[in-house]
Amino acid sequence: MSTGITKRIIACLDVTKGRVVKGVQFVDLIDAGDPAELAHLHATSGADEIVLLDITATSDARPILIDVVQRTARQLFVPFTVGGGVRSLDDAAAIFDAGADKISINSAAIKAPEIITEIADRFGSQAVIVAIDAKRKAGAAVSAEGTVPAEVYLAGGRIATGRDAVEWAREAESRGAGEILLTSMDCDGTRTGFDCPLTAAVAKAVNIPVIASGGAGSGDHFVDVFKAGCADAALAASIFHFGIHDVRELKAQLQREGIPVRLPC
């Protein structure tokens, strides 16, 4: 019997001041368009899911822009995740109320991990994604046991925590996270491919889906992250915004490589 489940392609909208932007390794931002328009465009062109991240909400110490979430959610009938600046159960409730299906928490979860459980208890684990921004430790090699030393960063990659990415993913799962969104800060924006060893290390350490992020530049990179990286889903931003890749074309390539995808979509 086939497992049936398909590997997901997720289009990410990094938003600041109500506009979608794209940077390289979290800095040097350029305008990529309107979030509601882009979300709809991605959904109709075959993206399995949409993620909207307010990338400066935490560093600006302000709540997420609820009206942007509302506007984006209105005509979107695929799963919609929102993250950035979620600090409390009330923040999460407001985002769900605005039409999101899942929230992504990052900094707040590290600072006060009980928020994961609080939101999961109220809205279900399926609604809670813990986002982990990880950077490989300089000079540390992948060990014989397959562990990949990587450190967790906060506030859009601005603050190092000293926490190990794999260990934190395990804790997040045990506290009630429904999925892990793992972003490789080393690869983000480089378009040189996902961090497959790190993704595989996290994917094997937890029993919840792992979404790989950071580094997508070609169809081959997605093939690699699903095969070598054992990812359940892969997320990308710029390659979709600037039309370098058609999602359907990408899925056709994955299908040819024997990776189950939602096609036709």
Add this chain to the structure above:
Amino acid sequence: MITLIDYKAGNLTSVRKAFTHLGQETVVTDDPGRVRDAQALVLPGVGHFCTTERLATSGVRDAVLQAIERGTPFLGICVGMQWQFAGSTEAPETLGLALFEGSCKRFETTLKVPHVGWNQIRRTAEGQHSHLLKGVPDDSFVYFTHSYRAPVVAGVSAVTDYGETFAACVERDNVFGVQFHPEKSGDTGLCILKNFCDYANERSTR
């Protein structure tokens, strides 16, 4: 008018938004009287099976049973569908409606649980003339997110595979259920919700 039953678990916005998109008016309530008198009932659901306990204590459970008896179209989504079975090992002391035989159990598979993502549905023999799946081809993709699954018994109109074969849709007379989230399943999901609305609207104009 679609009445969405609110039992203070999870989030009704997405379901409501989908009906609005289809041009259908909705009202959200947890009042047994309004549930009893509804033209059409939808029980969305996410989260733990034990949250349905609230439906029993508030009197909504009895109101739903009375409405079903009177022929009111009733759609359960996710845990809302599971509630139409006898119960779930997720919360053994919480009773379901037992409209369908058997209980829901956790996936027994080496695959990751929860089952999250897009998977395919196919009709059973008795689902060939399903109202809910009208115009939905077999092997269409829909979005799932759940750890417990309902058994394949009489009344199951479509199934899905995830390590094992489980109930994706149920349908008997005016009672419908879907394990997946039609409000998050793109055009396929909207088609299923529209079929429910059409069934409900036809009935109310008769």
